[in-house]
Amino acid sequence: MRKPCKLLFGFFFLGLTAVLAQESLQDQPLVSPEVREDGRVTFRLKAPEAASVRVIGNWMPREGFGRASEAMERGTDGLWTLTNPVLPSELYWYNLIIDGVTTTDPSNVHLIRDVASTFNIFIVPGGKGDRYSVQSVPHGTVSKRWYDSPGLGKARRVTIYTPPGYETSTEDYPVLYLLHGAGGDEEAWSDLGRATQILDNLIASGEAQPMIVVMPNGNAAQEAAPGKSSEGLKQPTFMMPRTMDGDYEASFRDVIDFVEANYRVKADKENRAIAGLSMGGFHSLHISRYYPDTFDYVGLFSPVIMPRGNPSAPVYEALDETLATQKNNGYKLYWIGIGKDDFLFDEVTAFRTRLDRLQMPYTYLETEGGHEWPLWRDYLTVFAPRLFK
Amino acid sequence: MRKPCKLLFGFFFLGLTAVLAQESLQDQPLVSPEVREDGRVTFRLKAPEAASVRVIGNWMPREGFGRASEAMERGTDGLWTLTNPVLPSELYWYNLIIDGVTTTDPSNVHLIRDVASTFNIFIVPGGKGDRYSVQSVPHGTVSKRWYDSPGLGKARRVTIYTPPGYETSTEDYPVLYLLHGAGGDEEAWSDLGRATQILDNLIASGEAQPMIVVMPNGNAAQEAAPGKSSEGLKQPTFMMPRTMDGDYEASFRDVIDFVEANYRVKADKENRAIAGLSMGGFHSLHISRYYPDTFDYVGLFSPVIMPRGNPSAPVYEALDETLATQKNNGYKLYWIGIGKDDFLFDEVTAFRTRLDRLQMPYTYLETEGGHEWPLWRDYLTVFAPRLFK
Incomplete structure (x- = not known):
């Protein structure tokens, strides 16, 4: 005997789970x-049944x-709609607020997580x-891999992009x-930051050199992203605890050693770059001067400059002296970007004054916007083409 | 002048995006x-503001x-709660229905997508x-990589698990x-199927041999999962078009050739296994007899047996003859699992009768349940330990 749902679904068949949360099959x-x-x-x-969307x-x-x-406007049959005015080309995120509850749009499976919030995305x-x-270009490989960090005493998860042709x-x-920044992890740059797509596209167009991009977890207290x-x-x-206690910066050689032992890389200063956003900019600043002859390229995207509180970590001491050493050792690019509305704007301005006083050359980009991902994706798009040339 | 939100957030700082969809910062x-x-x-x-959750x-x-x-029950301050009776240890999924709209729980970032629906998950x-x-065990690496499929005339994305120590x-x-099954893609087994965790844990306990797991996209019309x-x-x-037109099976050597050219593998029959769920079981059945001397291990999890309609593809012809060839070539395990409530149960029973008639040995597991992921995760846990021993 044929079972009823076999008949119903005809040519195809449906896992029961697949239909549970959807509209009835009759609806488009x-x-x-x-x-x-x-x-x-x-x-x-x-x-x-909703009173407000x-x-x-x-x-x-x-x-x-x-x-x-x-x-949104309620139409016949309870279909709510909203058409937005023309938006410039970008990646946008949104939520729906259904009777006061901010949640995801059930018709859009494309989601990103920012800290503890989940958003739908779309691209204009x-x-x-x-x-x-x-795009229809050659694609790099994205791997989630674990490595040992003796400095932090734990195994840690890292996202690694290898460019097309690497293998x-x-x-x-x-x-x-x-x-990444505070609240982020080893998934932030690949998911929220679209680093994979940005690099694939910049490499395909010839704007950026083929490079490996290593996206570690910057929270010393964490092995991996939540759930991983x-x-x-x-x-x-x-x-999170231990984001700015100096241990992460002091143990950063662990991830470099892992990468240089496990990937086909040019293991020298002129072929190493470090960049980060917000807390990751802070980490990049301090790592690059704590290891002052290691990176020829440094990128600070909307960076925090100094730790909050007064952690007694060696890595945060002797700021001027270590910056001077970094300057004397030489580098090719020290890049700073920040939005005009960023709450860190004054802090970054003060840091630029310090760099000027030390006669430490840097490239500065001031853009519209605040402390948010659209800027950081944009900064990566500007920064990556300047590397390794 | 210190900007107000800098003062407000004190020791830490918040990206504006991070707070947008959350309750106010005062709330826990x-x-x-x-x-x-x-x-x-x-x-x-x-x-x-909700009338029903x-x-x-x-x-x-x-x-x-x-x-x-x-x-759920409405409490004071509009806090809705529901406590479920004791559930056996499993991975579960759920949605909230807020005034009739089925959507995700905003307090839970752990989500899986099944076809076009997004669910929250939790584990008991x-x-x-x-x-x-x-678990706290050595972890394999999960890579998303692209390869060329000359047989399908396109680049295709594949998920590859390499076991701990591979590198x-x-x-x-x-x-x-x-x-994977219909509606799935190269992300289904790693995300919905927890294949990474299952393999990590089975390898760590010594129950399964270290192995590479290749999770390709089984939709001939697709390069990659939606959004990828x-x-x-x-x-x-x-x-989707072209899921059962025979082209996927006929071109399957493309992914084998790619894997064997790019990974350190034992490239012989006794070290190859193929398994799949639903449509993927169908693919495994037909691929393994179309290439009848290629796999020593075959796993059909709740499989579709024959294509719907009558596609005139060579791969679906001469079922008995090719099965007999496969039998004569020899294999170590032909494994079939299905749930008692599966709408494919009768179809699988008829196939088992065919195998009996051909005197083709197979191992059969009948479990409680229908056509759904809890069974397929379980089947992988049963099947993987039987491989390569």
Whole structure:
């Protein structure tokens, strides 16, 4: 005897799990968001029982520490819609607010996590958005791998991008160490930062040299991103212990040693770069002067400059002297980028004054915007082409 | 002048994006789900404006093609809660239904996608759940890599697990090719299937041999999972063209050739296994008899047996003759597993009758359950230890 759902599904068959959270099979699946050619975006939600549905996204006006939201309009049959004015080409994120609850759009499986929040994403193509999109170009390999850190006394997970052709060539490659901010982990740059797509595209266009990009976990207290370690499926926290106690910087040779022992790399100063955002910029600043003859390229994206509190870690001492040593040892690029609205703006300005006083050359980019990912993706796109040339 | 939010956040600093979708900073973050030691699980949602909040999860009773849901109870301050009775150790998924909209729990960042639906997950430890958890054991490497498939005329993305020690040893390894079902892709077995955790744990305990696990994309029409190819951030669809037209099976040597040219493998029949779930079981069945002297181990997990419709593909012809050839060539394990409630049960029973008639030996496991991931994770846990011994 044929079972009823076999008959029902005809040519194909459905895992029961696949239909559970979807509309009934008779309905056409909703398209949300629909990104139109002119840059307008339409959001849709079927919610006949809801009294209010709003969209909140990172293109909306700032409101306090967050963003304003915008009401969707209820149509017939409880279909709510909102069409946004034209947006410039970018990668955007948003949530839906359903009767006051901020959550994800069930019609959009493309999600990113930022610390403990999950957002839907979409890309408006035709400009910057194309940089962050998967294009028809050769693709590098992205690996999640574990290595031992004797300095931190634990195994740690790291994301490693090897450029297209790495596996089949016999060449050695330069390495960019790319560090995340507070609340991030070894998944931040590849997921939120679109580093894989950015590098694939810059290498394909000839703008950037083929390079290995190493994206370690910058939280000394953590083995791996939440859910990826034996701590289980915990919620991420922003305020982790040991992010700025100096141990991470002091043990950074562990990850360099691992990479240089396990990958075909050019293991010298002129083929090493280090860059990071926010806390990762802070780490890059201090690592590069603590190991003052190790990196020819340093990138500080919206960086924190000095630790909060007064940790008594050797790595944070003798700032001027170690910067002077780093300067005297020589480097090719010391790059700083920050948004005009960043709450770290004054701190970075004071650091630039310090560099000027030390006659330490640097390249400075001041952009619109605050302390947020659109800037950091953009900074990587500007920074990576300047490396290893 | 210190900017206000710098003062506010004190020791630490927050990216604006990180707080946008969260409760105000004064609130303690909600814990949801809270998995208690005794196996009870509590769900929580702050939703003062909602009229109804329900939990729907894969431990609840079946209802039609889906599951029943259960109402959460509204407490003071609009905090909704539900505590579930004790659940056996497993990996579970669920959604919240907020005023009729099925979506994700904003307090839980641990998500999986099954076709076009996104679910939250949690693990009840102490049994099977431990098999699917990251344990304090050596971890393999998981890579997302692209290879050329001349047979399909395109570059394709593949997930490859190499076991702990692969990179530093000089040994050659056996290979398991592990195939997903309809609506899945090269991310299904690693994400939904927990193949990485299962293999790490089985290898650490000595139950399974160290092996490479290759998880290709089984949809001939696709380069890569939705969002991972140049087609952009499209919604996944269940009914893809060219899943059962024979081209995938006929071109399967492409992925074997790629693996054997690029990894340190034992490239012979006794060190090759192929297994898959549902459509992937179908693929495994037909690939293993189409290349009848290639695999010593075959695993059919809740398999489809024959294509729907009547595709005129050579790969689906001469079933008895090619099975007889496969039998005569010899193999070590032909393994079939299916749940008693699977809508494919009768089809698999008929196939077993065919195998009996051909006097083709196989190992058969009949379990409780339907056509769903808990069985397939379990089957991998049973199947992998039988390989390469």
